[in-house]
Amino acid sequence: MPTSFEKRRAEFGEYLRRLRIDAGYETGKDFARAIGWNAPKVSKIENGRQTAGDEDLETWLTAVHAPAERSAELRVRLAAIRDAYASWREKVRDGYRARQEESLSREARARRIRAVDLLIVPGLLQTAEYARHAILSHAKVHGGAQDITEAVRARMQRQQILHEPGRTIELLTAEAVFQYPIAPPEVMIAQVHRLLSIVGTPEIRFGIIPAGTLLPYPVTGGFWIVDDVVMIENAPGEHLVDDVDEVGTCHEVADLLWTIAAENDAAKTVLQRVLDNTSR
Known part of the structure; x- marks a missing residue:
């Protein structure tokens, strides 16, 4: 059973996936190519296997032309996910x-x-x-x-x-x-x-x-x-x-x-x- 941290990260990834599709990028490969990433990174973030960094999120939001209000909401969500799990090196x-x-x-x-x-x-x-x-x-x-x-x-x-x-x-x-x-x-x-x-x-x-x-x-x-x-x-x-x-x-x-x-x-x-x- 996934932990609450894993659930939050998966939900965040799904939210980003929907933004990507709504912006006209049908596949993660297309999106990765457009923003200069490798496809596995997009897949990991969307499927909740990797936590997006601040720069990752900004790149994503810019590419999908996310409205300011939605962008602010996602920044807050990402900060909450990071607070839920922090590496000792960060701490x-x-x-x-x-x-x-x-x-x-x-x-x-x-x-x-x-x-x-x-x-x-x-x-x-x-x-x-x-x-x-x-x-x-x-x-x-x-x-x-x-x-x-x-x-x-x-x-x-x-x-x-x-x-x-x-x-x-x-x-x-x-x-x-x-x-x-x-x-x-x-x-x-x-x-x-x-x-x-x-x-x-x-x-x-x-x-x-x-x-x-x-x-x-x-x-x-x-x-x-x-x-x-x-x-x-x-x-x-x-x-x-x-x-x-x-x-x-x-x-x-x-x-x-x-x-x-x-x-x-x-x-x-x-x-x-x-x-x-x-x-x-």
Whole structure:
């Protein structure tokens, strides 16, 4: 089943296809020849397999003599599609601090936050050194401005909401985070102590899935539900989902995972085991 992002892109492509036909270009090949493109590019855009760039759209609109009002509408639609999925290289082009400040702003407005991160400590619970290693690892792959110190500071600022009233915050991780660490032992030990200090905090529901637990659903990546929007991160980029059904599915998966999570004293037991193993 296509995602809401894929549906939007397909609908956008179909809209462009109709404009092309209405302008007298019967085939995509004819249109490609007229604007100096290769035919596969036209086909991919029209069939929702490729997102048009700003210059692509302007070329298309000019070729079909689209009215100003319709052109403006399509520019807005394209911007919305791009917002729904942005590559990490695009996200961090202006630096990692900007990306963290974006999250800070979103979370500050939120009434409910549910994070499911099974291979990394959720950002709202990271120590500064753990966050530094996480962002540095990211920068090695995706590049971007090397404002790591400022980005870490912004990520720490995000954590202020943990102690503000009026929110529901659920943060779920897994023991696997410590079996596949992204930082040296001393950093991971400090991170365990940070999580131990959170357990039992009234404003926060914290859970950790013990190693070896049978999963009720195969989770292939982390996701955050912030009010009515889901943020799904993968290696290429970040996908924002606001389709009601898809958001509901993510809530359902989160609910299933919480059924096997250790909380309160059970969570302390898991974290103490991690601490003992890491300290050896």
